[in-house]
Amino acid sequence: MAPAFSVFEGYLVAYRRTWRSSVFASFLLPLLFVVGFGLSVGGYVDARGSLGSVRYLDYIVPGLLASNAMQMGYAESAYPVMGRFQWLGSYHAMAATPLRIVDILAGDLLFVVFRVLTSTAVFLAVASALGGVHSAWAVLVPFACVLLALAFATPGAAFTASIERDSHFALVQRFLVVPLSLFSGVFFPIAALPVALRFLAYASPLWHAVQLCRAATLPGFGLTPLAAAGHAGYLALWVGVGFWLALARFRHRLTR
Amino acid sequence: MHARGLVKRFGSFTAVAGIDVDVRAGEAFGFLGPNGAGKSSTMRMIGCVSTPTGGTLRVLGMDSRREGVAIRARLGVCPQQDTLDPELTVRENLVTYARYFGISRAVARERAAELLDFVQLTERADSKVEPLSGGMKRRLTIARALVNEPQIVLLDEPTTGLDPQARHLVWERLFRLKMQGVTLVLTTHYMDEAEQLCDRLVVMDGGRIAAEGSPRELIERYSTREVVELRFGTEPLEDRAAKLAPLGERVEVLPDRILVYADDGDATAAAVHRLGVTPASVLVRRSGLEDVFLHLTGRSLVD
Numbered sequence: 171m172a173p174a175f176s177v178f179e180g181y182l183v184a185y186r187r188t189w190r191s192s193v194f195a196s197f198l199l200p201l202l203f204v205v206g207f208g209l210s211v212g213g214y215v216d217a218r219g220s221l222g223s224v225r226y227l228d229y230i231v232p233g234l235l236a237s238n239a240m241q242m243g244y245a246e247s248a249y250p251v252m253g254r255f256q257w258l259g260s261y262h263a264m265a266a267t268p269l270r271i272v273d274i275l276a277g278d279l280l281f282v283v284f285r286v287l288t289s290t291a292v293f294l295a296v297a298s299a300l301g302g303v304h305s306a307w308a309v310l311v312p313f314a315c316v317l318l319a320l321a322f323a324t325p326g327a328a329f330t331a332s333i334e335r336d337s338h339f340a341l342v343q344r345f346l347v348v349p350l351s352l353f354s355g356v357f358f359p360i361a362a363l364p365v366a367l368r369f370l371a372y373a374s375p376l377w378h379a380v381q382l383c384r385a386a387t388l389p390g391f392g393l394t395p396l397a398a399a400g401h402a403g404y405l406a407l408w409v410g411v412g413f414w415l416a417l418a419r420f421r422h423r424l425t426r
Numbered sequence: 427m428h429a430r431g432l433v434k435r436f437g438s439f440t441a442v443a444g445i446d447v448d449v450r451a452g453e454a455f456g457f458l459g460p461n462g463a464g465k466s467s468t469m470r471m472i473g474c475v476s477t478p479t480g481g482t483l484r485v486l487g488m489d490s491r492r493e494g495v496a497i498r499a500r501l502g503v504c505p506q507q508d509t510l511d512p513e514l515t516v517r518e519n520l521v522t523y524a525r526y527f528g529i530s531r532a533v534a535r536e537r538a539a540e541l542l543d544f545v546q547l548t549e550r551a552d553s554k555v556e557p558l559s560g561g562m563k564r565r566l567t568i569a570r571a572l573v574n575e576p577q578i579v580l581l582d583e584p585t586t587g588l589d590p591q592a593r594h595l596v597w598e599r600l601f602r603l604k605m606q607g608v609t610l611v612l613t614t615h616y617m618d619e620a621e622q623l624c625d626r627l628v629v630m631d632g633g634r635i636a637a638e639g640s641p642r643e644l645i646e647r648y649s650t651r652e653v654v655e656l657r658f659g660t661e662p663l664e665d666r667a668a669k670l671a672p673l674g675e676r677v678e679v680l681p682d683r684i685l686v687y688a689d690d691g692d693a694t695a696a697a698v699h700r701l702g703v704t705p706a707s708v709l710v711r712r713s714g715l716e717d718v719f720l721h722l723t724g725r726s727l728v729d
Contacts, residue, residue, distance in 0.1 A: 259509035
């Protein structure tokens with residue numbers, strides 16, 4: 171594990187300089203969503219009582235936490251990974267040292283874990299200051315978010331390692347990331363979706379993470395241990411398969 | 427370093443077509459050849475990054491396929507393209523890279539300071555990488571390759587793209603390394619670089635080794651002592667070359683000039699005039715590796 175940590179350490183040294191510019195996308199923007207949707211749309215929803223006694227703001231906080239983690243997992247595996255392959259050649263430099271391909275990939279993912287843990291923790295703290303968190307189980311939210319972020323970062327890295335041009339990223343964003351964040355139970359229950367779309371939501375890792383996060387922050391949405399394990403297991407499956415794919419693609423690209 | 431029948435194929439394309447090479451400890455060894463000759467593929471195999479398709483390759487007594495991690499720990503690699511991290515300072519680039527070798531932070535900082543001194547970048551230690559000149563970046567990349575105190579340093583075209591002054595500075599540092607007993611393995615398509623730095627070299631062409639020896643041996647074996655270069659402005663060269671053929675051991679026609687190979691250049695130049703051929707300019711020079719390459723492959727090295 172030590173070699174992977176040396177890769178992670180390198181990213182931290184660089185991040186010390188660039189973290190300020192990441193604050194907006196990874197923290198302020200989701201917070202704007204909470205306030206914007208929670209208060210404006212929430213006004214209508216709460217007036218109709220569609221969610222029973224649950225405030226709309228409280229409903230979307232766990233959803234936005236998860237959706238933010240997904241975006242971050244995907245974003246970290248898109249341009250930064252392409253840059254290290256093509257524009258900066260950092261991976262090629264690393265491959266010439268005793269680091270193995272698995273160390274390089276693991277070092278990248280450690281950085282994703284770090285980013286998601288820190289920004290989720292801050293987001294969570296602010297959300298609870300706004301009165302949006304109602305259970306001590308919320309301390310588990312960052313872990314669910316990490317699992318989700320890795321479920322996107324690992325296949326994302328495999329994808330980035332397989333393409334040559336960054337124009338593909340816009341397509342993935344438009345046809346995968348945005349629809350997923352709209353139809354995975356972040357803003358409204360998926361019961362409101364037509365049946366066909368509902369099955370898409372079941373397949374979406376985001377929906378499973380939203381279920382976990384919502385259970386952890388809102389008592390009324392609790393899960394049985396078996397259901398919680400099922401959601402976490404599904405996310406872990408994505409991480410496992412994604413890691414295996416990414417490793418194969420990295421190896422192919424760096425050792426040919 | 428010991429290679430026998432080393433092959434690298436990418437699909438149906440053969441980059442390295444079975445080469446035998448031995449590099450002894452402490453020598454400066456060069457792979458000379460044009461772009462696409464298979465030099466970089468060979469270097470990537472020696473660097474235990476790319477796996478050979480066929481043949482055997484032992485580096486520092488170890489098998490390159492099975493002991494890549496242990497070999498890479500004792501190699502320094504200076505790639506053709508700079509792969510420095512632009513978000514880090516000059517010093518941080520060295521320290522971060524040293525950490526990949528499992529070197530402690532304290533030792534890494536110490537080495538970084540020594541190496542910055544060695545490549546004359548101490549004053550820029552805390553500057554970002556981006557504003558550095560090409561020559562400075564190249565020297566930093568060389569310093570980075572030395573951070574693990576390697577026994578072999580692999581340099582892929584160490585001075586390509588640098589201006590003459592920057593090149594000389596790099597050569598001088600590499601020469602110092604050689605004096606310290608570090609084995610240098612480099613690729614180049616510059617003759618002067620090979621002549622300056624290499625004790626021994628192989629000429630590669632189309633994935634094969636065309637010749638092997640010291641620069642001097644190669645010139646003696648494959649060229650004459652001197653060369654007369656004749657330029658004729660824009661006039662066609664072919665029929666003139668035919669007329670000149672009897673004057674030298676060999677005559678080569680390049681797009682812009684005719685080369686006449688002879689041991690006594692001045693005498694040959696005089697003979698050209700006696701034939702009634704009047705070139706726009708005449709240059710008599712000693713043979714170099716460029717001429718060896720031209721003879722071996724029928725093509726010039728840098729197009």
